[in-house]
Amino acid sequence: MSEIHEGGCLCRSVRYRAIGPALRTLVCHCRFCQKMTGSTSYAETMYPVDAVEFIGRLSIYRHYSETSAKPVHVHFCPTCGTTVTLTFERWPEYRAISRGTFDDPDWIPIDAHIWTESAQSGVVLPASTDCFRQARIKLDGTPEVAERFGAPVFAKRDA
Structure with missing residues (x-):
């Protein structure tokens, strides 16, 4: 039997089923994610694009990434x-998938924090979790090196 995780929007007009294992869960601290959520960050669980089925209609907003210039x-x-x-x-x-939209958002642990150089003051990065000053992967496809901390630390350490 396949692993299935369900969720949806606040008003329940949109529902989804994510089928199979998730690839990873990240917390992104980039300015786009801050503006998109109106908060400090965006927690996202990654799936293959075809592994998620939707019931209900979604609207789409296209934003161009400041880093890659490609649409998100x-x-x-x-x-x-x-x-x-x-x-x-x-x-x-x-x-x-927005982690907070899962019926049980705690089913999957957070693997990494990305774009920590853009994190807002007061944001604490957890111990023993991969943290990346920018993206996990450079534009040329090479991986970035993660920071790991022995104890929780404030993202803005120089302030």
Whole structure:
């Protein structure tokens, strides 16, 4: 039997089923994610794009990444405005599901924090978790080196 995780938007007009194992869960602290959520960060669980089935209609907002200049598509409920998922021109094979929209958002641990150089003051990065000053992978496809801390630390250590 396949692993299935369900979720949806705040008003329940949009529901989804994510089938199979998730690839990873990240917390992104970039300015785009801060603006998109109106908060300090965006927690996203990555799946293969075809592993998620939707019931209900999603609206789409296209944003151009400041780093890659490629579109990031924000898929949101047209009724309540909940961001349910993101898709990426840079990585067309992946879909990010907003972790907070899962019926049980705690089912999967957070693997890494990305774009920590943009984190807001007061944000604490956890111990023993991969943290990346920018993205996990450079534009040329090479991996970045993660920072790991022995104890929780403030993201803005120089302030």
